[in-house]
Amino acid sequence: MFRVNRQLFRHFFTTGLKGISHDDVMSEICKLIDIHDVLSIQITGKDCIVTLKNPETKDRLATQGTPLRDRSIKLYEVESSITHVTIKDMPYEKTIATFALRCLGHARSDCEQYKQETEKKELGSYGPEIFKGRQDSTNNIYTDEGDEEYISSDNANCEKETMCVLLGASNLFFKEMELFSGFIAKAILIFIVTYVFWRLWKFANKYKEWRKVTSQTSVIGPLHPLWGSLHKFKDLAEFMTLVREIISKERSKVVGYWFMFFFPEFNVVHPDSVRILMKSSEPKAIGCGGFYRMMKSWLGDGLLISSGKKWERNRRLITPAFHFGILKPYVDIYNSSTDKFLDNLKGFAQTSKPVDIFPLVSLETLDTILRCAFSYEGNIQTKGIKHPYVAAVNRLANFLAERWLKPWLYWDTIYYMTPKGREYRKICQYVHDFSEGVIRERQQTFLTDGPPTSRHLDFLDILLTAKDDNEIGLSFEDIRAEVDTFLFEGHDTTASAISWAIYHLGKHQKEQEIIYSELSELLNDKKQVSWENLQIMPKLTAFIKESMRMVAPVPNVQRQLTSPITIDNVTIPAGVVVDMGIYMLHHHPDVWPDNDVFRPERFLQEDIAERHPYSFLPFAAGSRNCIGQNFAMDEIKVVLARLIQRYKVFLVPDHKYEIKPELVMRSKYGINITVEERK
């Protein structure tokens, strides 16, 4: 306590000293020494150190009795003159400091030595006696070495008295502080209580508004007072089935649901309502509960998630990477990746053993995106049926889907405390390490060989060299976010589309043969599919589209309203999350008669013209549509054409084929098929 008081006093004493100028000190010094002998003056906490030019002056002062410290002198006169200093512009500190200083003066006046000094001073004499009693002191009365104060034995009594009075001063200061802190504590408490009430009041108002809106739309109910709609479904597949049931019963354009009692959400499921949302350019849902917010620790602020100026700038920078001149040479890569994929199926064809096609296709799409976008030759497909990156992305998507249905885990801090949250972070780390490895390898090549001259500029080249109008390029973090986004978007979505198309090939043997004839005519015995071939495969293209209608590779996208939006005569307030249920849209009975029937003819020219432009949106629409849609369509066509050309595909009897909606549409029990080599 004593030590703290002492330090506090020292603080205020120091503050007080700030009021003395060098001129004040100079006038005092001039009384002692010839001003030309002074090299410098330094005022620290409570010392005034005068450094002399001439050592002889120091010796002269020493004989006069001035305490010395090597080449410097200490002037007690200056210290005592502090009692006259007033401090301006610091009202609170001033009171304390002035008080302390006055006490110092008072203590000194009780002290014999001080009395002598004052008397002499009043008489205007500054003889050697002034410093009598201090002349033996080789230590300064106050030194700032460490935090300690040393009091010379000669002056101990006088200084102790001084210190006692000073302690009184600092105790008084503590009392004032107690009063003051009591006041602060009360003020903080009042602020917190007011804030909590204000938040509750705001929530109550919002809640009323949300309830009103959900009463005007179709809703997954009846609503449970705590769980909202959550008690009606246990996973996203059941959720989608429920929404589809409501749509077919009520012909709804918007369906509402509550994740517990505090999180309402709406799903636009009809082209009319979808058009309003997609045209609105509302940002991705990154507020509390928004799906994209949960993805942020994985995909960063990449193109998929970012919004505003950052998104605009990056989209502009990246768009050239999808120019058809860049995409054209990729067809060779699609072909060579497909070669490996088909070779991997050879063993299964020979044994007629069933194979879950999803992981094999995922390897093919990962291989393709790594080679096209990153010129990365990792022999991905030859390293086994499951690559750790594919498995990691699978797991992350799985965790996200689970978390979405547990609103109490929406807060990152809470989620990361759970075992799954911790595992999620670990996997994210692995995924980031993987993408950083890809980037660093390329940076190294850039350093040694410069930008590529012999091959096309790929996506990563563009990221590393892109500059905006202000000649500013992307930061490493930005590049990594884009690489993570493209690695995920570029392989998982396409894998889902191809895998479900293969499922439909197996299910609809007649369609398979129709496409086989189209390809036989087009390709003859040619094994490779060319860029030109891709433009003239109407039956295969219609088949792929119908497959994406039946099972949308990306089943759902989300936006968060920044201003109220009126959809189907209902005004949804700002702040609310609104989904575009692509899977539900593709099955809306008012748009798609016999929506559960697989009929590729729907996508032949004459049908398309009559349909609502917002009725088929596997790649979304508006400014945030899929940047990689042409890339994806070309790759899907090459893989399927080559597969059909070489193998016949069959489903496995008695195997259960069920959708498992996550970020992309997966399969609950795997897409098991058998293949037979065509003669």
Ligand code: HEM
């Ligand atoms: C069949 C394959 C694909 C499907 C079904 C698909 C679907 C989609 C959808 C629905 C969106 C909109 C997401 C939203 O609004 O939140 C989207 C955005 C995006 N996709 Fe794709 N995609 C596919 C393939 C690809 C590929 C191959 C790439 C990259 C090479 C890619 C890159 C992106 C990016 C970067 C975005 C964000 C665009 C932006 O917001 O500016 N996608 N995709």
